[in-house]
Amino acid sequence: MSYVVNKTSDFSGYHEVHKGACPNRPIVTDSYLINKQFENDLDAMEYVKEIYPSLQVRPCLSCMDTSSR
Numbered sequence: 657m658s659y660v661v662n663k664t665s666d667f668s669g670y671h672e673v674h675k676g677a678c679p680n681r682p683i684v685t686d687s688y689l690i691n692k693q694f695e696n697d698l699d700a701m702e703y704v705k706e707i708y709p710s711l712q713v714r715p716c717l718s719c720m721d722t723s724s725r
Contacts, residue, residue, distance in 0.1 A: 662687055675697075690703065701720070
């Protein structure tokens with residue numbers, strides 16, 4: 657499953673991470689595509705934080721499950 661990171665931040669400075677099939681995801685030109693397999697959404701969030709350390713990211717509340725393992 658792919659994930660996308662919104663290139664534009666919200667009013668708080670956060671960039672949301674969405675699953676590729678999320679209806680709330682940004683359009684292709686406004687997002688970074690993460691095309692990699694993860695065991696769960698929490699692993700995907702950790703990976704995004706590693707590859708985009710300068711971005712403050714948070715999961716989309718509509719499509720991501722980042723509850724504790």
